[in-house]
Amino acid sequence: MKQEEEKDLRKIRSDYQRAILLESDAKINPFDQFNSWLNDAEKEEIRDYNAFNLSTVNSDGYPRSRIVLLRGMDKSGLVFFTNYSSEKGQELAVCNKVCANFFWNMLERQVRIYGVANKVSVAESDAYFKSRPRESQIGAWASEQSSELRTRDELDEKVEFYSKKFEGGEVPRPDNWGGYRIVPHYFEFWQGGPGRLHDRIVYKVDEDFVWFMLRLAP
Numbered sequence: 001m002k003q004e005e006e007k008d009l010r011k012i013r014s015d016y017q018r019a020i021l022l023e024s025d026a027k028i029n030p031f032d033q034f035n036s037w038l039n040d041a042e043k044e045e046i047r048d049y050n051a052f053n054l055s056t057v058n059s060d061g062y063p064r065s066r067i068v069l070l071r072g073m074d075k076s077g078l079v080f081f082t083n084y085s086s087e088k089g090q091e092l093a094v095c096n097k098v099c100a101n102f103f104w105n106m107l108e109r110q111v112r113i114y115g116v117a118n119k120v121s122v123a124e125s126d127a128y129f130k131s132r133p134r135e136s137q138i139g140a141w142a143s144e145q146s147s148e149l150r151t152r153d154e155l156d157e158k159v160e161f162y163s164k165k166f167e168g169g170e171v172p173r174p175d176n177w178g179g180y181r182i183v184p185h186y187f188e189f190w191q192g193g194p195g196r197l198h199d200r201i202v203y204k205v206d207e208d209f210v211w212f213m214l215r216l217a218p
């Protein structure tokens with residue numbers, strides 16, 4: 001049998017040409033800049049353009065990353081929803097410092113955000129939970145997110161159990177399911193450029209909590 005050819009990852013090389021990011025074009029406020037890039041990602045019809053890589057750290061200082069979906073964004077922060085008892089939930093209970101990373105390949109853009117994550121209000125979690133499709137609501141009950149399952153059947157049985165339990169009525173929000181709001185203190189907007197000369201525009205807050213902008217070498 002012919003051996004599968006080994007991939008040469010060194011040959012993968014994209015040259016970024018789509019845009020440049022100058023300070024004069026960037027918005028004064030990073031939330032406005034982020035919103036404008038989110039709009040571009042939506043217009044580009046990027047699937048799951050609201051997906052981002054969320055990094056937390058465990059008590060040993062090990063970073064953990066996973067994808068979650070952005071469900072709300074305004075100047076008070078970035079909101080995502082999850083199971084509070086999951087691995088990320090347990091880590092956030094000990095250390096709420098996070099990094100959020102968005103990558104929109106088609107737009108040759110990355111956004112990196114540092115901040116702290118706090119639970120949203122019960123009312124906010126309730127409102128979002130109500131808006132979810134019924135099967136996702138049942139799923140929130142059936143899945144003790146990040147705990148070990150013996151088999152796939154175990155999960156399917158739990159789905160069946162909760163489907164029957166809540167049959168004919170509303171599915172309430174489990175107490176350990178809800179949102180976090182990331183309050184950022186750092187944004188970095190990365191726009192790919194030709195010859196690896198990318199643009200990196202950073203926003204930080206000064207001692208008066210006013211945002212200022214700076215540029216980093218690519």
Ligand SMILES: Cc1cc2nc3c(=O)[nH]c(=O)nc-3n(C[C@H](O)[C@H](O)[C@H](O)COP(=O)(O)O)c2cc1C
Nearest residue numbers: 048051066067068069081082083086087088089146
């Ligand atoms: C596209 C995509 C979207 C996801 N969205 C969420 C989400 O919004 N909330 C969530 O808890 N997990 C989401 N997940 C699953 C997480 O990546 C992860 O598997 C799960 O939250 C458990 O993570 P943990 O064990 O680190 O807590 C998503 C995964 C993918 C690939």
